[in-house]
Amino acid sequence: MSVRLFPKLDENQRLMLDAVVRLTEAGCPLTGVRDRADGSAPSDPGLRRTLADVGCYGLLSTEELGGGSVSGNGVVDAALIAAERGARLQPGPFVATSVVVHALTVAGANAHQADVLTSLIAGDAAASWTVVDAGSLSVRRHEQEWVLSGTVAAVQDADECEWLLMTLAQDGNQILIPLAADGAKLVPLERLDVTHRFFDVHLDDVTVPVANLLTPAGSSQDLVDRQFSIAAVLAAAEAVGAMDSDLRLAVEYAKTRIAFGRPIGSFQAVKHRLADTSLIVEMAKGIVAAAADAVGRGAADGDALASVAKAFVSERSIEAAHNCFQVFGGIGFTWEHDQHLFLRRLASDAYLFGSPNWHRDRLWKHADTESRRAHV
Amino acid sequence: MSEAEKLADYRARARAWLEANMEPLGPTAKSRFSFAEDDDFTPERLAEQQALQRKVYDAGYAGISWPAEYGGQGLPKAYERAFEQEAAHFVMPNLGIAGGTTMGVCGRTILAHGSPELLRTHIPRVLSGEELIVQLFSDPEAGSDLAGVRTQAVRDGDRWVLNGSKIWTSGAYYANYGMCLVRTNWDVPKHRGLTWFLVPLDAPGVTVQRIKQINGNAEFCTEFFDDVELTDADIIGELDNGWTVAQTMLMFERGGGGEAAAMSSPDPRDIAPDLRELAAAVGRLDDPQARRLITTAHVDDVVRHHLSRRLVGLMRSDSRQAGALASYGKLASGVYDPIRANLALEIADGGASTWQHGDSPGAHAATDLLNCRFMAIAGGTVEMQRNSIGERVLGLPREPSFDSERPFREVVRAAMNWSGKVG
Ligand SMILES: Cc1cc2nc3c(=O)[nH]c(=O)nc-3n(C[C@H](O)[C@H](O)[C@H](O)COP(=O)(O)OP(=O)(O)OC[C@H]3O[C@@H](n4cnc5c(N)ncnc54)[C@H](O)[C@@H]3O)c2cc1C
Numbered sequence: 001m002s003v004r005l006f007p008k009l010d011e012n013q014r015l016m017l018d019a020v021v022r023l024t025e026a027g028c029p030l031t032g033v034r035d036r037a038d039g040s041a042p043s044d045p046g047l048r049r050t051l052a053d054v055g056c057y058g059l060l061s062t063e064e065l066g067g068g069s070v071s072g073n074g075v076v077d078a079a080l081i082a083a084e085r086g087a088r089l090q091p092g093p094f095v096a097t098s099v100v101v102h103a104l105t106v107a108g109a110n111a112h113q114a115d116v117l118t119s120l121i122a123g124d125a126a127a128s129w130t131v132v133d134a135g136s137l138s139v140r141r142h143e144q145e146w147v148l149s150g151t152v153a154a155v156q157d158a159d160e161c162e163w164l165l166m167t168l169a170q171d172g173n174q175i176l177i178p179l180a181a182d183g184a185k186l187v188p189l190e191r192l193d194v195t196h197r198f199f200d201v202h203l204d205d206v207t208v209p210v211a212n213l214l215t216p217a218g219s220s221q222d223l224v225d226r227q228f229s230i231a232a233v234l235a236a237a238e239a240v241g242a243m244d245s246d247l248r249l250a251v252e253y254a255k256t257r258i259a260f261g262r263p264i265g266s267f268q269a270v271k272h273r274l275a276d277t278s279l280i281v282e283m284a285k286g287i288v289a290a291a292a293d294a295v296g297r298g299a300a301d302g303d304a305l306a307s308v309a310k311a312f313v314s315e316r317s318i319e320a321a322h323n324c325f326q327v328f329g330g331i332g333f334t335w336e337h338d339q340h341l342f343l344r345r346l347a348s349d350a351y352l353f354g355s356p357n358w359h360r361d362r363l364w365k366h367a368d369t370e371s372r373r374a375h376v
Numbered sequence: 377m378s379e380a381e382k383l384a385d386y387r388a389r390a391r392a393w394l395e396a397n398m399e400p401l402g403p404t405a406k407s408r409f410s411f412a413e414d415d416d417f418t419p420e421r422l423a424e425q426q427a428l429q430r431k432v433y434d435a436g437y438a439g440i441s442w443p444a445e446y447g448g449q450g451l452p453k454a455y456e457r458a459f460e461q462e463a464a465h466f467v468m469p470n471l472g473i474a475g476g477t478t479m480g481v482c483g484r485t486i487l488a489h490g491s492p493e494l495l496r497t498h499i500p501r502v503l504s505g506e507e508l509i510v511q512l513f514s515d516p517e518a519g520s521d522l523a524g525v526r527t528q529a530v531r532d533g534d535r536w537v538l539n540g541s542k543i544w545t546s547g548a549y550y551a552n553y554g555m556c557l558v559r560t561n562w563d564v565p566k567h568r569g570l571t572w573f574l575v576p577l578d579a580p581g582v583t584v585q586r587i588k589q590i591n592g593n594a595e596f597c598t599e600f601f602d603d604v605e606l607t608d609a610d611i612i613g614e615l616d617n618g619w620t621v622a623q624t625m626l627m628f629e630r631g632g633g634g635e636a637a638a639m640s641s642p643d644p645r646d647i648a649p650d651l652r653e654l655a656a657a658v659g660r661l662d663d664p665q666a667r668r669l670i671t672t673a674h675v676d677d678v679v680r681h682h683l684s685r686r687l688v689g690l691m692r693s694d695s696r697q698a699g700a701l702a703s704y705g706k707l708a709s710g711v712y713d714p715i716r717a718n719l720a721l722e723i724a725d726g727g728a729s730t731w732q733h734g735d736s737p738g739a740h741a742a743t744d745l746l747n748c749r750f751m752a753i754a755g756g757t758v759e760m761q762r763n764s765i766g767e768r769v770l771g772l773p774r775e776p777s778f779d780s781e782r783p784f785r786e787v788v789r790a791a792m793n794w795s796g797k798v799g
Contacts, residue, residue, distance in 0.1 A: 007690045271766035274772065275770065276707075276711070279704055279711070286685060287678065289686065290682040311671075312675050357668060360668055360672065361668075363674065363675075
């Protein structure tokens with residue numbers, strides 16, 4: 001079953017997606033996700049490497065650097081994968097790794113492109129991405145090194161990441177930090193979304209070479225902006241996949257659960273709730289597809305569409321999860337049933353890579369900048 | 377010439393004709409038909425718009441994809457789209473809501489089911505703007521349950537005698553004909569005893585009355601039929617097989633013509649200009665809370681536009697699902713129009729309750745509130761769309777039905793004594 005984020009795919013996209021679906025269903029079915037949710041093992045590096053063989057982690061890089069898209073639009077391709085991953089609640093930092101791959105491709109030092117980027121694209125390593133305020137962290141320059149101290153809060157799946165790309169909100173400077181460095185320590189957090197793991201990353205005088213500062217050709221803030229757009233699209237695509245699966249489960253249940261002598265799906269209260277949920281899912285697919293396309297093409301309205309997608313999907317996906325929950329009745333309250341995994345994932349993802357309000361404010365700021373540009 | 381060159385050539389000629397003959401759209405002119413428009417169709421205005429339509433027709437730009445034998449041009453849909461895209465920059469004929477029902481629903485349905493004589497008589501006149509056909513679907517007793525209409529025609533020799541009434545007929549007061557759903561057999565289940573007639577609204581025995589609406593307009597009407605005489609030639613489709621025709625009609629009414637669904641939700645390039653204007657008028661443009669309300673509406677606007685584009689894509693890849701998919705577009709309007717109207721009230725913060733000038737942002741917000749449930753009710757309520765999505769797309773089981781197998785005559789009697797007990 002495919003999420004069908006786009007009504008039509010080209011042949012190469014279809015082949016790639018078939019492979020991704022096959023590999024994830026064999027390598028990490030929902031029962032596997034659940035096992036991990038009960039325990040705390042990081043996701044399977046073997047599966048990550050096989051997915052990398054299909055090209056999943058290099059879509060936002062270039063062929064010269066060992067990656068490249070399948071359709072000509074890497075963000076669309078990555079969104080297709082993100083949606084299928086979301087549909088199967090896959091753990092692991094796919095969104096963040098994709099963002100870091102993009103950032104290193106356009107602004108990494110040559111050495112990092114040869115080494116870090118190659119390992120990310122090959123699935124030998126993973127990366128996370130975080131944006132911090134200067135207040136929470138001290139960054140000092142000492143000769144040829146940066147010295148970092150402080151705490152980076154709630155980094156997703158940090159335990160399976162070799163790298164953390166840290167972005168300073170104030171100036172858009174970005175530093176690549178090896179998480180195995182001396183003085184870096186992960187402290188696991190309790191979390192709502194049990195399909196992912198979250199850690200506070202404590203940095204105690206961690207030193208990294210000055211060359212770990214990214215050097216974009218244009219402005220630092222523009223690159224950060226683009227990273228936010230990519231992250232917003234891919235995170236929203238994952239959420240669309242999760243919603244799609246949750247709705248499918250609820251619809252199946254409504255067809256088979258009997259009450260008062262009929263399947264509950266024949267009651268309008270249930271049927272209409274599911275129809276409303278289906279409308280949310282179709283709207284979400286439409287906007288995420290449009291945003292992926294625009295961001296990938298570098299279209300002028302890409303950033304705005306990405307924020308529209310993230311704001312809409314974040315809010316409505318929680319509503320969708322509630323609707324499905326209600327259809328399941330008591331069984332939805334049990335740990336054993338998968339419903340809560342979807343609710344947890346969607347509610348938590350809604351606040352990653354910018355909350356709905358953050359994206360609304362970004363829309364307004366963008367419009368302001370655009371109109372100022374138009375007046376000049 | 378290749379197909380693409382032919383199309384480009386056609387487009388260029390169309391543009392040249394438009395430039396030579398039609399007035400370009402000024403910044404203040406209304407480009408789209410809106411249900412909020414309150415302008416009355418006076419005989420003068422009607423004549424003026426009909427003359428404009430005649431001009432388009434005479435030049436060969438009316439019914440571009442409609443069959444040539446009935447006054448159309450018989451060209452592929454792409455030509456019609458090209459013309460529409462070019463025409464979007466000009467002031468085109470606007471025959472109001474009745475023009476919309478004529479071209480969007482009635483004309484197309486008649487084209488699909490009417491006899492050759494009927495088509496020869498009416499379709500050219502429809503395309504030239506001489507004939508406006510409105511939708512005589514809803515009875516006072518039946519709206520959502522369209523197959524439950526009770527307006528009836530009884531055969532008397534070689535004629536039919538029509539009695540009963542219709543209601544909510546948009547634009548009937550300035551139209552010539554109505555496409556009328558009528559019961560012709562009470563002794564069979566409801567779907568099997570229906571017939572469509574094309575009824576002249578000036579026939580003896582027809583009374584058309586306008587109804588005042590909540591927004592002060594009186595664009596919809598009610599009609600009374602007292603022994604109106606009709607003949608077999610007035611039948612659209614087959615006797616007692618009207619439900620088949622109704623399926624076609626419903627698809628057009630939901631915008632299931634495909635591309636129409638995408639046109640219905642424009643691409644919002646700028647953040648809700650109307651709501652920003654409203655916020656400015658009440659001094660809240662710098663208020664962060666008001667801004668969030670505005671961007672919330674904008675997010676919904678943009679998503680709705682991309683929903684309609686997705687639906688067109690899905691319809692193209694599976695045309696059999698077009699009708700069911702159209703329900704998503706209709707449901708989105710039914711749900712999000714009211715949400716948007718409420719956001720405007722919240723932005724206005726009292727400013728949509730009183731105003732000094734009818735042409736002020738607050739007055740528009742108030743009007744939008746009154747009009748916002750149009751798509752939620754007219755042409756199939758949101759509940760009907762939810763049933764359709766639930767059953768035809770999601771495959772959920774149907775509700776038990778109490779009226780589809782029994783003769784309609786009995787159904788009406790039984791419903792009056794409803795006890796909730798079945799079987
Ligand atoms: C502005 C406007 C213009 C219109 N123009 C036209 C026109 O040009 N021609 C024309 O023929 N009609 C027209 N209509 C009529 C319109 O199509 C009907 O109003 C509509 O189909 C609903 O029918 P009703 O008003 O009889 O409501 P009802 O069918 O009586 O419905 C009342 C309520 O009951 C609900 N309901 C009914 N049955 C069910 C069910 N099975 N399950 C759940 N809920 C149910 C409905 O959803 C609604 O909420 C127009 C209406 C409006 C408002």
